[in-house]
Amino acid sequence: MDNLMFCYQCEQTAGGKGCTKRGVCGKTPEVAGMQDLLIYQLKGIAIYAEGYLQKGENVPKEYVSFIEDSLFQTLTNVNFDEKAHIEMLKKSQLLKEKIRKEQPHIVTTRDEALFQLQSDRNFILQNMKRAGIMHDQTLDADIRSLRETVKFGLKGIAAYGHQARFIGYWDDEVDNYYCKALAATTNDSLSIDDLVALTLQTGQMAVKVMSVLDRANNERFGAPSPHRVNRRLKKGPLIVISGHDLHDLERLLEQTENKGIHVYTHGEMLPSHGYEKLKAYPHLAGNFGGAWQDQQKQFANLPGAILMTTNCLMTPQPSYQDRIFTTSVVGFEGLTHIPKGEDGTKDFTPVINKALELGGFEEDEMPKEITVGFGHRAVLEHADKIVEAVKNGAIKRFFLIGGCDGAHRERSYYTEFAKLLPDDCMILTLACGKYRMNDLEFGAIDGIPRLLDVGQCNDSYSAIVIAKALADAFACGINQLPLSFILSWYEQKAVAVLLALLSLNVQNIYLGPVLPAFLSPNVLQLLVDTFRLNHISTPDQDLKTILTV
Structure with a gap:
């Protein structure tokens, strides 16, 4: 199965370029190829789904739910089961044929729509290459980069949307966007500028879906408190x-x-x-x-x-x-x-x-505790106290230090960075990156813990709400706040979060431990020039740069 796969959707990708033999995550080349083909099928469904959008109608939830589940299933470290992917591929063809009949006025020559998948495993294996990221060797590298960035952002959005839908919450605009964006990644007439705009719109949808999940969790389970x-x-x-x-x-x-x-x-x-x-x-x-x-x-x-x-x-x-x-x-x-x-x-x-x-353990271990529950509602209950602490100089700066964790040895950067912060700095943390620092003692400022655990990766929305509230309190924009974002990324939900922040024009983000392999040099430079995106260097140097600006 050599050369059957090419995958560079996560931080650990082989050699920082792409997995071609077997995924570093453990994904086999067969499963990798099936995931590519499943996404290919989703694009075909989306092309026909545009018929609903052209008529001003919402895409039926039957298709949306399947697209969302499929996108989520192909996210890093979710599903490694070949049989599960074959079943989803079978269903994808049935749904594509169904939506094609529902939208007979959609006439297209795009292979994603016309391809007739057969459920035989050998047929699937023989046809996976047509869906591969690098299949079209003539495709402009920047076009490919932007298309893949949109796709990976959609995978992250789907992970959040899936959780919300499971308890009965969704947003029609986000649901329709899955189809709009997937179809757009097959459209050869779209320019670099068009795809940049689509990438930022993907970020806007990430903000929206995180707000939906935030509302779902808060209403269903009660707002978090310390x-x-x-x-x-x-x-x-x-x-x-x-x-x-x-x-x-x-x-x-x-x-x-x-x-x-x-x-x-x-x-x-x-x-x-x-x-x-x-x-x-x-x-x-x-x-x-x-x-x-x-x-x-x-x-x-x-x-x-x-x-x-x-x-x-x-x-x-x-x-x-x-x-x-x-x-x-x-x-x-x-x-x-x-x-x-x-x-x-x-x-x-x-x-x-x-x-x-x-049977479990035979005796109790000695207790040790950490504090969680600082969602945006809990933090903003103390907004007046926080604002006053900033005004009187007790709090000089806020740092959001969080994101995905992983095995990369350079991730010790985030622990060391947090340890170096002066005592007049507050730390917001979220996602599994919190484990790099949540067992450390940081003390408090005017009774407010210096380390506030905002929640899961999807709770990046809480950080956005907190930042906007502080900006309103000081009558300024987010970029004028004494607030720095020090983010670690690993998989596609982190891509969605990054695009969400960029869609809000958040500037001067520090990102690591390595930069995404799917960003071409030109696309990366565009992000650097437009948003002053920074690749982390050393904790000492980055902190010195931030505190002296």
């Missing part, structure tokens, strides 16, 4: 739940109630302890481990069950393959998958039974 979270394990059976989906956590807590099982969050599920409805469950016992990249070591000897709800799954090791479960769009060959029923419910009995069978 809460101390235990980071040590208790005696007895346990389930560790990882990923991002709060609704899956809620269902699991309901189904484990009064069963003597402790439920622990892992990775990006840590912020769920701040939500009023979720932290009301006494058996939500704490948080286990740290960021996603350490799971193979952390899960190896864990005498409990593990449930993966969204992305962040690494190749399961033999030592725990029998006790890790997947749900939603997550999948890995050989693991037990918890499906969603036709009525939207899930039965976590297999996970519960495994936890009871394993």
